[in-house]
Amino acid sequence: MSTLFLVSMGPGGLDLMAPKALAAIQHCSDLVAYGLYLDLLGPVCAGKQHHPLPLGKETDRARLALDLAAGGNNTALISSGDIGIYAMASLVFELLDRELENNPHWLKAEVEVIPGISAMQVGASRAGAVLGHDFCTLSLSDLLTPWETIEKRIHSAGAGDFVIAFYNPVSHRRDWQLNAAREILLNYRPGSTPVVLGRHLSRENETVEITDLQQLRADAVDMFTLVAVGNTETRRIDNAGRQWVYTPRGYRQQ
Amino acid sequence: MSTLFLVSMGPGGLDLMAPKALAAIQHCSDLVAYGLYLDLLGPVCAGKQHHPLPLGKETDRARLALDLAAGGNNTALISSGDIGIYAMASLVFELLDRELENNPHWLKAEVEVIPGISAMQVGASRAGAVLGHDFCTLSLSDLLTPWETIEKRIHSAGAGDFVIAFYNPVSHRRDWQLNAAREILLNYRPGSTPVVLGRHLSRENETVEITDLQQLRADAVDMFTLVAVGNTETRRIDNAGRQWVYTPRGYRQQ
Numbered sequence: 001m002s003t004l005f006l007v008s009m010g011p012g013g014l015d016l017m018a019p020k021a022l023a024a025i026q027h028c029s030d031l032v033a034y035g036l037y038l039d040l041l042g043p044v045c046a047g048k049q050h051h052p053l054p055l056g057k058e059t060d061r062a063r064l065a066l067d068l069a070a071g072g073n074n075t076a077l078i079s080s081g082d083i084g085i086y087a088m089a090s091l092v093f094e095l096l097d098r099e100l101e102n103n104p105h106w107l108k109a110e111v112e113v114i115p116g117i118s119a120m121q122v123g124a125s126r127a128g129a130v131l132g133h134d135f136c137t138l139s140l141s142d143l144l145t146p147w148e149t150i151e152k153r154i155h156s157a158g159a160g161d162f163v164i165a166f167y168n169p170v171s172h173r174r175d176w177q178l179n180a181a182r183e184i185l186l187n188y189r190p191g192s193t194p195v196v197l198g199r200h201l202s203r204e205n206e207t208v209e210i211t212d213l214q215q216l217r218a219d220a221v222d223m224f225t226l227v228a229v230g231n232t233e234t235r236r237i238d239n240a241g242r243q244w245v246y247t248p249r250g251y252r253q254q
Numbered sequence: 255m256s257t258l259f260l261v262s263m264g265p266g267g268l269d270l271m272a273p274k275a276l277a278a279i280q281h282c283s284d285l286v287a288y289g290l291y292l293d294l295l296g297p298v299c300a301g302k303q304h305h306p307l308p309l310g311k312e313t314d315r316a317r318l319a320l321d322l323a324a325g326g327n328n329t330a331l332i333s334s335g336d337i338g339i340y341a342m343a344s345l346v347f348e349l350l351d352r353e354l355e356n357n358p359h360w361l362k363a364e365v366e367v368i369p370g371i372s373a374m375q376v377g378a379s380r381a382g383a384v385l386g387h388d389f390c391t392l393s394l395s396d397l398l399t400p401w402e403t404i405e406k407r408i409h410s411a412g413a414g415d416f417v418i419a420f421y422n423p424v425s426h427r428r429d430w431q432l433n434a435a436r437e438i439l440l441n442y443r444p445g446s447t448p449v450v451l452g453r454h455l456s457r458e459n460e461t462v463e464i465t466d467l468q469q470l471r472a473d474a475v476d477m478f479t480l481v482a483v484g485n486t487e488t489r490r491i492d493n494a495g496r497q498w499v500y501t502p503r504g505y506r507q508q
Contacts (some may be wrong), residue, residue, distance in 0.1 A: 015274035018371065023269070082371075082385075084378045090386030093500035097491045107494050113379035117272065117336075117369050124338045125367035131336075132344030133399075134407055136390035136416055144503050145387075149415075153388055156414025160407040162390055237351045240361055246347035249398045 003027075004069035004109045005076045006092060008083040008116025011202035012040050016122065021114045025076050032065040033078035041078075049073075062091045063099075069109035082118040086139055086167050089113055120165035123198030123226035126208040128237075128244035130196055130228050135163035135247075140170070140177040147177070154181050158188030163234060163247055166227040170218050178218040178227065185213060185229060194236040194245045198226040210236060210243050257281075258323035258363045259330045260346060262337040262370025265456035266294050270376065275368045279330050286319040287332035295332075303327075316345045317353075323363035336372040340393055340421045343367055374419035377452030377480035380462040382491075382498035384450050384482050389417035389501075394424070394431040401431070408435050412442030417488060417501055420481040424472050432472040432481065439467060439483060448490040448499045452480040464490060464497050 005024040010016040025031065025044055035052035038045050051068070053061045065077040079087035092111070100106060124131040136157050142150060157164050164185075169178045185193075191214030199207045199222070213229060221227060234247045259278040264270040279285065279298055289306035292299050305322070307315045319331040333341035346365070354360060378385040390411050396404060411418050418439075423432045439447075445468030453461045453476070465474075467483060475481060488501045 010272070013274075015277070016272045016369070018264070018270045018272065020267075020269040082375055084375060084383045085385050085389075086387070089379075089383035090500050090502055093382050093386075093491065093498050094502045096493060096498070097489055097500070100493060111496075111498075113383065115270070115371050115375040115379040117371060118375075121336055121338060121369040121372075125343075125369040128347050129338045129343035129367065131338050132347075133340070134390065134392050136388065136411075136414075138388050153414040153416065156410045156416070157390075160390075160410025160414070161403075162407065162410070235351055237347065239350060239354060242365075244347050244350070244365075246344050246351070248344055248348045 001108065001110055002069050002072050002074050004065055004092070004111050005074070006083045006089045006111065006113045007076045007078045008114055009037060009041065009078055009080050010117040011119055011122045012080060013202045014041070016117050016202055018114065018116060021116060024112070024114055025078070028074040028076040030068045030073045030075040031078060032061050032068070032075060037078050037080055058088065058091055062088060062095055066092065066095060066103070066106045066109060070105045082116045084113060084115060085118045085137065119198070119201055119226045120228060122201040123196055123208070123228055126198055126201065127196040127210060129246040130163060130194070130230055130234060131165070132247040133163065133233070133249055135165060137165045137167055139167045140181060141168035141174065142177065150177070151184065154184045158185050161188070161231045163231045164229045166229070168223065169221050169225060169227045171223045175218050178216070178221060182213060182216050189213065189232050193232070194230040194234050196226070196228040196245055197221065200224055201226060210245055255362065255364055256323050256326050256328050258319055258346070258365050259328070260337045260343045260365065260367045261330045261332045262368055263291060263295065263332055263334050264371040265373055265376045266334060267456045268295070270371050270456055272368065272370060275370060278366070278368055279332070282328040282330040284322045284327045284329040285332060286315050286322070286329060291332050291334055312342065312345055316342060316349055320346065320349060320357070320360045320363060324359045336370045338367060338369060339372045339391065373452070373455055373480045374482060376455040377450055377462070377482055380452055380455070381450040381464060383500040384417060384448070384484055384488060385419070386501040387417065387487070387503055389419060391419045391421055393421045394435060395422035395428065396431065404431070405438065408438045412439050415442070415485045417485045418483045420483070422477065423475050423479060423481045425477045429472055432470070432475060436467060436470050443467065443486050447486070448484040448488050450482040450499055451475065454478055455480060464499055
């Protein structure tokens with residue numbers, strides 16, 4: 001029986017990708033991924049059949065990966081970050097749930113998910129430990145989730161005083177949601193609340209900026225930026241010019 | 255200048271630990287960690303000075319690591335999972351924030367945080383993709399956080415319909431909080447809501463159980479169990495005996 005590996009490649013650099021993910025790719029004959037990811041992976045992809053469908057064709061990519069694996073080819077469907085967090089794994093299981101009746105051959109493939117380091121973890125690590133206590137992730141994309149639902153979640157995250165990692169904060173066509181989120185959160189936490197902006201994390205042009213909620217602006221952020229907003233306990237420290245952001249009280253308690 | 259590396263070892267198996275974490279350990283002369291972690295790491299720790307302080311001595315471990323690095327020794331302070339998520343990184347920065355005045359020598363050490371795969375990510379991967387859309391993490395330990403704060407956050411997570419990954423769900427001395435959390439959440443989502451229980455993840459005796467919110471009981475959970483509770487959209491599927499749990503609508507949207 002062949003396997004469809006849902007592979008997390010981490011933020012981009014091979015040094016933050018789990019050996020198990022690399023081994024899965026090596027085990028496969030077919031790789032399905034956005035072309036840029038295959039470029040980042042480099043030599044490990046040599047000699048494999050590439051299926052580099054473009055961005056925006058997520059459902060097609062997931063179906064193709066299921067078809068390839070069901071057809072007897074060990075196949076890796078690859079996402080950056082953690083494939084289980086705002087990425088392709090959900091979509092594969094959604095197809096296995098809702099389209100199996102028309103595609104019973106998909107049962108011929110085993111499915112194995114391999115986790116990875118997500119962007120919020122890299123961003124947090126570069127700036128200290130902003131995710132050190134209770135946090136939530138929140139996608140600001142309203143393409144498939146109604147804005148009313150997103151707005152309700154921002155209010156809940158504010159009321160619960162969760163640290164927040166925003167995913168999909170802006171895109172070419174969505175530029176106002178992050179500013180709206182800031183205005184909502186200012187009802188729950190002060191303008192001085194630390195904010196971490198991580199751009200192109202783990203890539204050559206990585207930058208990490210520490211700012212605060214009052215100064216957060218959507219036009220300083222692009223779709224490759226991790227935005228992490230502290231809670232009311234999050235602190236910013238400046239030790240001889242070296243700045244850090246951390247959320248206290250989060251170490252393992254026995 | 256020597257470096258204090260705050261190293262994430264992932265869930266336990268070396269195949270889910272980032273190469274960068276391994277390289278940092280190799281670069282160090284001194285390792286500070288709970289003894290079990292050093293055992294799991296095995297040969298890579300050979301020839302290093304071990305400082306295996308016991309559980310419960312977290313603050314002592316963090317101070318020792320800072321002192322060692324400030325004294326000119328490249329030092330790795332090692333946590334399982336992601337050291338930035340409910341682990342030691344926050345504590346190190348808290349010391350650098352609150353105790354630097356009495357320990358100015360700590361500025362002699364560089365600090366570098368290396369992220370890793372957290373338990374929730376492994377648990378989710380084993381059972382499908384329960385973290386596929388907006389989620390939060392919530393520690394149920396009330397040793398350093400008042401129960402009133404935790405209770406408020408459970409209500410907020412329920413009202414916001416976040417998928418929830420519980421950390422520190424129970425301990426030898428804390429056995430009622432998870433049941434209390436279940437009762438609160440039943441006000442917001444049905445008893446049939448899927449729940450993933452991942453025990454000893456990535457270890458030899460790993461088990462993954464899929465149950466539901468109504469049946470969740472604290473006495474089926476220990477301190478090494480990852481408890482992930484779906485939201486109202488989370489679905490459980492059973493394809494020819496193979497069960498999965500996923501939360502839809504979470505793939506990257508352009």
